[in-house]
Amino acid sequence: MDTQLSEIRLTKEQAEEQLEIFRRIYSKVRLLSAEELKEENTTQAGKGENYWKESCLGAGKYCDDCVSVVALKEKARKTKLKYIGTELYEVTAQYVEVDGQSCVLEMIQNLGNGADIAQSDEIKDTKAFYEALYTDALTGAYNRRYYEDQIKKKSMHAGVAMFDLDDFKLANDTYGHDIGDAFLKTEVAVIKKMIRKTDALIRYGGDEFLLVMPGISEEFFEQKLRDIRRQICLVEMPESIGNRISASVGAVMAQGEQIRDAIARADRYMYQAKSHKNAIVAEWGTIAMDDSLPQVNAKKKKRQRILIVDDSEMNREILYEMLKDEFDILEAENGKEALEVLERYGCEISLVLLDIVMPIMDGFEVLEHMNEKDMIEEIPVVMISSEDSTSFIRRAYEMGVSDYISRPYDAQIVYKRVYNTIKLYAKQRRLTVILTEQIRAKEESRKIMIGILSHIVEFRNGESGPHVQHINVLTQLLLGRLVQISDQYHLSWMDRDLIVMASSLHDIGKIGIDDKILNKKGRLTDEEFEIMKQHTVIGVEILEELQYYQDEPLVKTAREICRWHHERYDGRGYPDGLKETEIPLCARVMAVADVFDAVSAKRCYRDAMPLDQCFHIIEEGRGRDYDPVLVDVFIEIEDKIRKVYEESKAE
8 A cells, every 4th residue: 555654744954855865866856835736727727637837847748647636635655657758757756744734745757768768678677567566466456555546535436345255264274375375366367257347356455355346236236246156156176175165245335435435334244244154245135145056165154162171070061061052162181181282273272261270280380381382372361260369360360361260150251251252362363464464565565665766776777677676586585594494593574574675775875876887888997896886885875864764674774785785704895894794694695695696687798697607606605705504595495596587587
């Protein structure tokens, strides 16, 4: 989704500092007030559109698809490509507030003669980039960003439906992600065949899909949903599944309202449909099923599972009788048995009812083991004990229990507290998933902006289009395998993702290097090479001018990569002559990835080297130029790297 920038508030002085930075990158930069953007050009009167008093692309050339107007209206960031004659421009508009006033920061990059470069690899990469921006890589449907940019706030008359695959999680967990992906791709393929070009199918999140059909009648919309459902049900999945695919659908008619409001209603109806499975529930009533359809997933609803841990058989029996009608019950008579059951069933257990005083292993010891293995975060524990002292209860809560029930107890109270705890944990898991998706979406927006900036550097440097993409993939592969084989580096997926994003900015300092040196055909002189080496320092200087973002992890990591990715393991590198672990890990990884891709690509001064020779160069530099551990990892994943480059050539 677009990064919402309404929270960015700058003083006039701060804004000027930002403008100065962007003027080093873009052909033209302007800060426009809301009043300037809303002024209507008299020569365009009667069109009902707002135009600038001065065009961003030259006098008299007014855009009827002005991204700055949209950015101001939606308080967001917008980007487009624009031809003016034969010249191709990239226009980026970013909403900001300056001294409390609404403004738009407008950045224009002249990409050159469109007639000459339209077919260049760089422009092809740019077009592919923007096409990929709105496409879900797995399914080929539109992605969530498309919804946020193009659909969410539109007001229209349309049929709106939310689709959710039945038992998707079960299939994913049981048969693996390949089968889960097959489910998703199959659903999309079926739906896309049955909708119009004007309709939008969007992967809304996980296994949820949004369908928007503008200008459709209620009757035709209902029939279309019946047809889609039928075709989905008729698709046979692989033999390992043993059944067919089905979907639960919630449907509404948007009556000139914003689509996001219609989606909220459709989502509620979809969850009603999920209680039946393979159903369509619309705001005008449940859409009748076709009995001729094959039975899909007609399994008994899976009951939640509870583990009762108590050394007293009578106590276990009492709890069993209370809960057996609603839950599947597992039993253990001591802590040791309880842990064995937990290991066997894992997160299939929805809740543990745990006594404290037991032989062999007591309840507190069970809690210690569950905390050590992070089980307590996924499986709620309710203590049931005759021990009602404050110290016992306090200790139980400190160790992570969700509730504490003292004997004697009322059966209805126990049932309600068990039920509420399970329900609360389910909500927490759902919120965690939603939050994770939001974080990923935010990170994706950052990746896109970094990708645009790095593409500009590449374009100016005359490097091959895929350079940054290759660097990203190599860095990701290296770090992924490194954490698998070594306990030395404790990098979460977020840490690794941060380094991958920052790697895109490794050569940003080349913006400050003269074109004659940057694109020289032939070997650089000693003097020229000394100037070229300054790109490491210039890159850091550019990033340090972003003074309000210095504490951001992305900026910190990017500074380290920019300055030290040309350092060498034996201390012979530049600019500071660091050696071994004095060089940050991110820069050591970058050094391997950057050199490998550089020698494998064609440059203005030489041809590309064969991959065998490229791998030999990396191996030869082990312990001298590069971290020996990283070189070993790099050679270990050689097959994966070769596949990346083969696929890149095929494209």
